Amino acid sequence: MSSLILFNKPYGVISQFTAGSSGDKDRPTLAQYIKLPNVYPAGRLDHDSEGLLLLTDDGQVQHYIAHPAHKLPKTYWVQVEGAPNSYALTKLRQGVELNDGITLPAEARLIPTPKLWERDPPIRSRVNIPTQWIEISITEGKNRQIRRMTAAVGHPTLRLVRVKIGNWTLEGIAPGEYKATAINLPKSALADVPRGRTNRPQGQDRKSIAPGDKAKQGEGQRHTLRTSNGERLEKPPQRKANSPKSAPKTASPKPSVATKVIIKPSRSKPTD
Numbered sequence: 001m002s003s004l005i006l007f008n009k010p011y012g013v014i015s016q017f018t019a020g021s022s023g024d025k026d027r028p029t030l031a032q033y034i035k036l037p038n039v040y041p042a043g044r045l046d047h048d049s050e051g052l053l054l055l056t057d058d059g060q061v062q063h064y065i066a067h068p069a070h071k072l073p074k075t076y077w078v079q080v081e082g083a084p085n086s087y088a089l090t091k092l093r094q095g096v097e098l099n100d101g102i103t104l105p106a107e108a109r110l111i112p113t114p115k116l117w118e119r120d121p122p123i124r125s126r127v128n129i130p131t132q133w134i135e136i137s138i139t140e141g142k143n144r145q146i147r148r149m150t151a152a153v154g155h156p157t158l159r160l161v162r163v164k165i166g167n168w169t170l171e172g173i174a175p176g177e178y179k180a181t182a183i184n185l186p187k188s189a190l191a192d193v194p195r196g197r198t199n200r201p202q203g204q205d206r207k208s209i210a211p212g213d214k215a216k217q218g219e220g221q222r223h224t225l226r227t228s229n230g231e232r233l234e235k236p237p238q239r240k241a242n243s244p245k246s247a248p249k250t251a252s253p254k255p256s257v258a259t260k261v262i263i264k265p266s267r268s269k270p271t272d
Contacts (some may be wrong), residue, residue: 004181004183005034007030007033008173011049014029015030015053039057041053042055049160052164064185072166075135075137078136080158088153092136104140107135108136113133123158
């Protein structure tokens with residue numbers, strides 16, 4: 001049984017326990033809100049976005065939630081500038097062309113203004129420009145995808161709140177608070193989740209060298225000839241045709257020796 005933390009991330013908080021880059025050094029981190037040991041975010045949420053962020057103490061669960069191959073749907077409530085028409089909604093549903101490719105089909109619909117907490121700081125408001133809320137569900141995770149999608153159809157995002165990931169929701173969790181629960185994913189869900197990676201020396205093949213293959217390793221390699229004082233020779237010295245030493249000596253063949261390469265797997269922590 002693994003632990004799962006459902007956290008309502010406030011605006012401006014970065015999805016890390018320590019501030020890494022220089023741009024984030026003055027921003028609040030998860031450490032100011034979550035005091036539990038050995039839990040890590042499963043995925044991320046931009047500092048200027050709010051809402052549901054999942055954390056866990058299990059690397060396999062973290063991989064299952066965060067990896068795009070599992071296509072867990074993520075649902076957002078998005079306040080945009082202007083009033084999107086049916087054409088804009090159709091584009092969001094069918095896929096929007098971004099600079100890193102076309103987005104996968106999504107679900108998008110207009111919704112009434114949801115009952116949410118006040119954001120600090122509040123969004124900018126313009127008297128002559130209306131705003132509209134959209135519910136968008138996606139199954140991928142391109143960088144700042146929702147914001148880029150709405151901007152591509154002519155409606156920049158003003159506020160972005162993630163309310164659901166898979167079957168986990170934000171319901172009943174206030175900003176800056178979290179709810180801890182237990183999770184036990186079925187074996188079928190974890191079947192393709194790696195327990196660790198096997199690292200090997202750079203340039204070393206995974207397979208052991210088979211008998212008789214050792215001699216083949218030198219095929220195609222260029223050997224550099226040098227004189228007794230260390231100077232490099234581009235071409236080997238030519239011997240005279242009538243020299244008794246020009247006849248090649250026949251060396252008795254040596255039995256090939258099988259070399260077995262053993263690669264020990266390294267223990268590495270699963271990444272996001």
